[in-house]
Amino acid sequence: MKQSLFALAAFSLFAGVAQADSSVTLYGVVDTNIEYVTNLSGVTPSAANGFAAGPASNVARMTAGGLSGSRWGLRGVEELGGGMKALFVLENGFGSDDGKLQQGGRLFGRQAYVGLESASFGRVTFGRQYSTLFSMLADFSPTGYASQYEPFVALLGLNVRSDNTVKYNGVFGPVTAIAHWSFGNGVAGGGEVPGQFRRDTGYGAGVSYAAGPFGASLAYDQFNPTLNAAGGTGTFKKVGAAASYTVGAAKLMGGYRWGKNTDASGAAILRDDYYWLGTNYQATPALGLTLAYYYDDVKSLGGANIKNPWQVSFMVDYNLSKRTDVYLSTAYAKNAGLDFDTSANSFANGYFLGTGKDSMLGAAVGIRHKF
Template identity: 75%
Template structure:
């Protein structure tokens, strides 16, 4: 009997050790708010209606995702020994207001990748992933890439999440190095077309340094989207630098992003200089405040489809967030934004045209206010 008990105990110990070498974690965020928006177009611009907008109206609605996109995911790690690990991430975005899948209905539209990580050499991952520019600017966003009121698409481009991507991430003391290559991102076209290697490809690289209260980062991104029926590719280039400094309960951040978008015939579609600055302040362990300012200096604009040429006023936006933690997992928040010469998030047919806050006819400013709750699991 004693031998049997010892055998069972030994078996349990080995099972525990094996289990510790491999793990899968279920995680997620659910975020919903009640929102008010002023001066919204009653018509959604589209290619079918010539990008036309309608009369300005106020909107009251329940919205999914104020500070974070609602999502769930699986994260797995297996220890292969000698400092080597296998890993994967599958992450799905959904609307908490209607339960629908986001990212065009993809099951794992936010992230889907597998890879290997070495303690010495770094991490190599393959699949649908964030670009280098997205990753290296994330710690320098005052509002933390807040879903509702941050011009993320204007800053990073529509390709900030890329399909068919091979990516390297290495951490060496205070320095982080990241580089990626996308064999074909499906934002604008099909990508990965035989005989058209350049079509819908993208790549980027950059470095970040953080030590003590200081942080600095620089990154370059290029995307070559399909822009006509013949498969002609454009050339969308972006380069950014950012810095931060933390002292006591406060953190200051600022950044600059240069952009140049070219058509297949090498004509300039958009050239701009985008700036942001902001601060986080932890008033108490539970209450955090954020103030941020975003500005886009449009140097050159040429949209043949709309007849728009160099006549857009530079959009700017100021955002404020108050976030109160009820627990480690649950918080309530107030998020607000005022945008001039564009809808919030710089949504215009000329700059971003992505997030649905389109100005109504004859209006040049927009206010957004949302009161919400977020739970992390």
Template identity: 70%
Template sequence: MRKSLFAVAALGAFAGAAQAQSSVTVYGVVDANLEYVSNMSSVTPSVANGFATGPAENLFRLSSGGLSGSRWGLRGMEDLGSGLKAMFVLESGFGLDNGRSLQGGRLFGRQAYVGLESAQVGRFTFGRQYTSLFELMANYSPTNYSTQYEPLILQVGLNFRSDNTAKYTGKYGPVTAIAHWSFGNGVVGDGEVPGQFRRDTGYGAGVGYAAGPFGISAAYDQYNPGLAGGTGEFKKAAIGVSYSLGPAKIMGGYRWGMNKAPNDNNILKDNYYWVGGSYQVTPALGLTLAYYYDDVKNLNLAANGATNNIKNPWQISFIADYDLSKRTDVYLTTAYAKNAGVNFDTSAISFANGYFLGTGKDNMVAVAVGVRHKF
């Protein structure tokens, strides 16, 4: 349940400034589950150990963020008149299992921006924000960017939250247009560096159309991370479509990707596909099924330009979600991945989500049962 300004007066630091706002709300999600994972590496791959894996073991644990990342945030908006509004969002991610801040320990690591919105022109925002590609593909994810078992990093990139970003969003009837520019993202590199304007920059744009049961979006994203030897180029372009028919919705998409090293050698070139659907069995019970496949065309992890061969990973995911109320639900989420850990985590493709296959294994099963509360 969203709280009024006076409900957060105890925060003190915000109380005086918030009086000038037309509205300030507190919101959030808390999500935790009991999880089982098969064939998990007992060693965490890293750059330091050469992405080495260890013996495969079964894992039982309490995890945070099954269907949604646990978070809390502040959202404010002021009506300035003549169709102009000011707004801000400050959103913090945390692990419900241990109470620690996520996103590298940032206070507001999920989002932190301020902006102006005109009814005639659109919205301009400045700060840490989602990329155009991430936002435009959100409605075409069968599992709604489910935190635990969706190959999100592979699909939209490590930079899907970008620092130092200026962003435009315009809505024209059924059409939405988005464009962004990051002056320096510290996800991989150092962010804004004097004398190195291009290093760690990023940009992208896209357009979406949604009317009635049909929706379609297309977007492009480029991130130029600072790597050993200079600045790389990580490029992605994607298209997503969806169609609703009564209680059912089907969707799918395609994402082209090409990551290059500073010497122009390919690090990774791939074609990524996804398809899935959801069905509302009753007003309380919803079911979701999704399939993901990555066609790896070129993979180069060696300084001499040698190509590494891996088998193309694929994954099936299933979610059953039951609403106990408008704010609380319980769920079962599960995934089976072949030629990778779930989320397509391998030392070659993505090592952002931590589901690494044990040595000699080529498949993984993950199952979680949890509860989520929105406020």
């Protein structure tokens, strides 16, 4: 009996030590708003209907994810000793308006990875993760990649989240270096097909600098998506550069992204130059204002020239507490649906411009809670 009690006490002691050296955190965001949009098509453009839009109408609706996509996640860390730790992240995306899974119905569609981190050499992670281009430009997004009214898919590409990815992140004083390799992203075909190593692969690398009021970043991204049933792959390349400067309560930022998408034969699908400018102004400790301008110079789209889309976004965010805020979010797009939602962007955002219209206005009033 004494031996049993001793063993139980010893087990409890070691369990306590293990718990003290590791942690698992539950976190999340719930963001919902009421939105009004003009000139919206009720028909989803697709290959089946020749990418034709329907009549334009205005709509008032409840929408999930105004400033942030709604999510919940688990984040864990275990200290291994010698400055080394193990870590994992599992992050689910859901619609707070209807409770449905997002990211194609994946359980952990936003992020799902495990890895090791060293205080000296950086972090290496394995799984579904954000692309290097996403990470390198995140601090230079005026709206923080607001899921409702920022054309971040046009900026970053459909491979913004990459499956089957190895990613390195190292911080060396004011310099951060990031690189990734994807063995096969599920956006187009899933990849990882025997005998077709290039299919749906992707990679990227970048470096950023931040010291005092100044920040700058430079990154490259390439994605080789499946484009036909025979497994033919394209080559989608992007190079992004951005900078920011903080003056008092205002942060000014801007950037440029070069892009070229070609098909399996090397013929151009899309060639564009994307620009953005913006500012964040913290008017009071509780009140933040954001103004941003986006412009896409589409050199060619499938051999055709189109009118260049541009968008202006304005947001007011008021913090009721450290965890809860209310906001007004507005945007006006010309020559495209909101967030540049055209065939050049694979109609990825759901803002399909109605027939005969060339502009769209959106406005939303919402609440966001973080836990």
